[in-house]
Amino acid sequence: MKSDALLAILKRRGVLWPTAEIYGGAAGLYDYGPLGTALKRRIEDAWRHWFVGLSEDYYWIEPSEILPEAVVRASGHLENFTDPEVTCGKCGHAFRADTLLEKVRPDGIDGLPPAEIAKLLQEAGSRCPNCGSEALSVPRPFNLMFGLDYGVTGKERAYLRPETAQDSYLAFPRMWDVGRRALPLGIAIVGKAYRNEIAPRQVLFRMRSFTQAELQIFFDPADFTVPLDAVADDLLPILSAERRLGGAEAPVDRTVRELVDTGTLPAFYAYYLAVSVRFYREVLGHPKESLRLLEKSDAERAFYNRIQYDIEAHLDSLGGYKELGAVHYRGDYDLGRHGQGSQKDLSVAKEGGGRVLPHVLELTFGVDRNLWALADRHLVVEPTGEGESRNLWRLPGWLAPVTVGVFPLLKKEHAALARSIAQELRRRGIAAEFDVSGSIGKRYARMDEAGAPFCITVDGETLDPAHPNHGTVTVRARDSKQQERLPVAALAERLLAETRPPGFGDPPAGA
Ligand code: GAP
Numbered sequence: 001m002k003s004d005a006l007l008a009i010l011k012r013r014g015v016l017w018p019t020a021e022i023y024g025g026a027a028g029l030y031d032y033g034p035l036g037t038a039l040k041r042r043i044e045d046a047w048r049h050w051f052v053g054l055s056e057d058y059y060w061i062e063p064s065e066i067l068p069e070a071v072v073r074a075s076g077h078l079e080n081f082t083d084p085e086v087t088c089g090k091c092g093h094a095f096r097a098d099t100l101l102e103k104v105r106p107d108g109i110d111g112l113p114p115a116e117i118a119k120l121l122q123e124a125g126s127r128c129p130n131c132g133s134e135a136l137s138v139p140r141p142f143n144l145m146f147g148l149d150y151g152v153t154g155k156e157r158a159y160l161r162p163e164t165a166q167d168s169y170l171a172f173p174r175m176w177d178v179g180r181r182a183l184p185l186g187i188a189i190v191g192k193a194y195r196n197e198i199a200p201r202q203v204l205f206r207m208r209s210f211t212q213a214e215l216q217i218f219f220d221p222a223d224f225t226v227p228l229d230a231v232a233d234d235l236l237p238i239l240s241a242e243r244r245l246g247g248a249e250a251p252v253d254r255t256v257r258e259l260v261d262t263g264t265l266p267a268f269y270a271y272y273l274a275v276s277v278r279f280y281r282e283v284l285g286h287p288k289e290s291l292r293l294l295e296k297s298d299a300e301r302a303f304y305n306r307i308q309y310d311i312e313a314h315l316d317s318l319g320g321y322k323e324l325g326a327v328h329y330r331g332d333y334d335l336g337r338h339g340q341g342s343q344k345d346l347s348v349a350k351e352g353g354g355r356v357l358p359h360v361l362e363l364t365f366g367v368d369r370n371l372w373a374l375a376d377r378h379l380v381v382e383p384t385g386e387g388e389s390r391n392l393w394r395l396p397g398w399l400a401p402v403t404v405g406v407f408p409l410l411k412k413e414h415a416a417l418a419r420s421i422a423q424e425l426r427r428r429g430i431a432a433e434f435d436v437s438g439s440i441g442k443r444y445a446r447m448d449e450a451g452a453p454f455c456i457t458v459d460g461e462t463l464d465p466a467h468p469n470h471g472t473v474t475v476r477a478r479d480s481k482q483q484e485r486l487p488v489a490a491l492a493e494r495l496l497a498e499t500r501p502p503g504f505g506d507p508p509a510g511a
Pocket of ligand 1: 162163164165195197204205206207208210212214323324325326362364365366367368369
């Protein structure tokens with residue numbers, strides 16, 4: 001489905017809409033409605049269940065979104081967290097130079113100096129997308145952080161965090177004491193990050209306020225063993241920087257074992273890349289063929305990274321592969337910089353004696369982008385015959401914002417029992433929605449579009465003590481439209497079993 005059509009459905013169903021819509025919207029800001037909020041929470045819960053569940057030494061914390069200037073100075077964001085900005089000399093609109101050069105440089109311009117970017121713009125005959133003028137400025141590095149006047153004197157500077165990661169580095173010494181004082185130690189944060197993007201676009205893909213789920217794994221580089229055998233045969237769709245810069249776009253499948261044995265990747269990195277890919281497949285339901293692991297070259301990598309593979313999915317709505325998350329080997333950059341900035345020794349005691357400044361492996365995940373990707377991948381228009389179709393959101397059960405629609409067949413006779421079944425299911429922690437309006441067909445259609453994997457109907461047989469189906473309801477499965485009768489007393493267990501998010505290493509759903 002094209003982006004506009006998808007956005008229209010999501011807006012109509014109250015999944016999301018532009019912030020301050022009645023004022024014409026605000027660039028790069030979106031609000032989530034009831035379905036969107038529930039879906040987003042499910043994605044975050046499933047992420048946390050999978051990644052924080054990887055080890056008992058991985059913790060989830062919720063720190064501040066505001067960082068003192070000293071933090072972003074030490075982290076390098078004050079100096080380096082920039083995008084090349086070009087202003088039109090005629091109309092004054094600002095643009096990202098890499099966006100203007102997208103057609104001639106699809107791989108981007110990361111690492112190129114401003115003069116070279118200016119030359120590329122000239123050679124490409126770039127014009128202002130707003131007014132068509134050729135009077136484009138030489139690109140300048142534009143810092144993406146939102147600065148704040150902090151406190152009452154106006155003399156203190158602070159910043160909205162540009163990535164949740166920074167809070168984990170600040171929390172590390174405290175968490176070392178709170179935890180088992182052992183490496184590897186993981187700190188996970190799910191929360192807002194803020195970037196003053198020059199040109200917000202593609203709905204949830206370049207926002208100014210967005211949610212990240214990030215796990216920072218602190219480890220001793222001389223002693224970081226991983227259970228590689230658990231993923232050794234997994235096929236990873238790799239697009240190396242070398243092949244890509246040579247013009248290739250398609251990934252090549254390589255096993256984890258092969259990547260490690262050939263020295264392409266360290267074992268710990270290959271292991272966590274595989275664990276991440278399994279999350280995209282087993283929890284989010286992206287087929288392997290739609291995924292690509294794109295290696296960033298030395299020049300392209302973020303300033304803090306030693307190894308960077310972006311995790312991309314092919315999205316029809318946006319016409320190509322799009323980055324949804326990444327695995328970053330940040331080395332000792334972060335604790336080194338914050339050690340210097342704070343004048344604190346952030347090294348820790350090793351078990352066998354001596355000290356080590358931990359290295360960091362970061363698993364980063366953009367929640368909003370992934371929410372869009374779930375709509376792109378799973379929201380389909382399914383022909384139902386005779387020129388008819390239904391909008392069907394085939395979300396995995398554990399992600400569906402509504403688990404079950406509960407309907408009375410007849411409003412007068414069956415509504416009381418249907419309503420009380422919905423209430424009881426909600427009491428058991430199941431997202432049940434009572435719906436009485438319109439025909440049963442219309443109610444099914446609404447639930448199919450909301451992604452509810454099940455619908456329950458209370459009918460005359462449910463209430464008739466003389467009928468063999470007394471005390472049972474029809475349960476209709478969203479995708480197959482198959483119906484079965486189940487006792488009311490068995491509903492909660494069945495629905496909970498079908499909608500429990502998988503953890504790493506669990507048998508695949510349905511096995
Ligand atoms: N801590 C590392 C970090 O922040 P990043 O590649 O800048 O790395 C990580 O961002 C993820 O956050 C991206 O893969 C993407 O999913 C999401 N993200 C980044 N900028 C975004 C934006 N402006 N709007 C929505 N999501 C964004």
